[in-house]
Amino acid sequence: MGTLHCHTTTIILFLVLLLVPSAYSFYLPGVAPRDFITGDPLPVKVNKLSSTKTQLPYDYYYLKYCKPSKILNNAENLGEVLRGDRIENSVYTFEMRKDQSCKVACKSHLDAESAKNFKEKIDDEYRVNMILDNLPVAVLRQRRDGSQSTTYEHGFRVGFKGNYIGSKEEKYFINNHLSFRVMYHKDPETDSARIVGFEVIPYSINHEYKDWDDKNPQLATCNKDTKNLVQGNNVPQEVDTDKDVVFTYDVTFKESEIKWASRWDTYLLMNDDQIHWFSIINSLMIVLFLSGMVAMIMMRTLYRDIANYNQLETQDEAQEETGWKLVHGDVFRPPINSGLLCVYVGTGVQIFAMTLVTMIFALLGFLSPSNRGGLMTAMVLLWVFMGLFAGYSSARLYKMFRGTEWKRNTLKTAFMFPGILFGVFFVLNALIWGEQSSGAVPFGTMFALVCLWFGISVPLVFVGSYLGFKKPAMEDPVKTNKIPRQIPEQACCAVKTTTGGGDLT
CATH class of the missing domain: 1.20.5 (Single alpha-helices involved in coiled-coils or other helix-helix interfaces)
Known part of the structure; x- marks a missing residue:
């Protein structure tokens, strides 16, 4: 009795914490705020290269960008791996609330293959994604109508195409200078601050230098004393074989009134077209x-x-009925492929239950965009656990159709659609792996998916099917005729003429 009282008290306290967030608040793992003081290091992480013209993501270091001495991969959840995210460290490091200008990242020499890769990604309009304190980098764009409101574009472009004045030949140019701006919200009581914005403006600059020194590089087009670093007469950096590209960056910090809890609001806005929620609702x-x-x-x-x-004792009055009422004694007759229909219904119930629970979790805030990959992970896990409902609904319908081989029906429910999806997924993953895309799922993740399928989903389908088959069969609301109603054969392509008399077949 004491144990039951203890559990009841714990549940009540948990509900109070959920219903009164102003007094007691909690944060989901991985999305808790971080406080920084002046001078704290801010490491910038790099993510995949993505494009709206093609669905293949690529690793950031697939292109010949500046690499740190040792590349470290962040621990990623299942959803991030399936989305193709590859979060790694970079050479970009800031210091909290300390502006930096004309920082040289590295000098990279482009060989034939590197130049080709850059050109291909510029043609496909690939964008570079970076992360600072779990915030993605965004390009600030002003509206074309000249209004003061601004919008965001996720990531910045690898480069662009253009031609020199007086020449019609199209060239490729790379964005090798990044002008970062970090916005922070300062705590009025302490010196700590929280990052609430991460913006970038990319430029293409053909840097000039006399003698290159890796330890202390000196650039004529970029020095710490220059106020206007990017000038209008700067020549852009062309992408071509045997070209040397110098990557540089600068960073400024700006205090903002945006609070940490609202820092994702601006990132969720559309670029140009706003969603008409009122019309949709x-x-x-x-x-x-x-x-x-x-x-x-x-x-x-x-x-x-x-x-x-049900009140009729005889079927003498059936001749007075017309239309669909004539088949009331046959509509509940088991179809020819009743087992296949049961599998379809069970799989549909599984997908519907997964979608419904995912939407409920999203409304409660458990699938915040700051929890990267959380949506995909939740969908996969919920689909696995909803195998219980798939087996139950399939078995109930199968017993209604007077089926007896419930084990075979359960096996079909557990393996038919997941098997087809896994086969298609495996073939597509092999093709993506051949393209060296980061969207290719590693072997370890593939094995984990198979373990989830065979270790959790299949047993739950069998448990649900066993529970459903133990239930009494659902009774039809009307009696089914013992002899199926004969459907008269229709003449194919019969056309009745209006002038010559007779039928044409």
């Missing part, structure tokens, strides 16, 4: 309202007809 409500009215009318009609059919 209005349309959905109209569709649901009309669908509900039609469903109510049909259900009342069906219930009245079913009650009349």
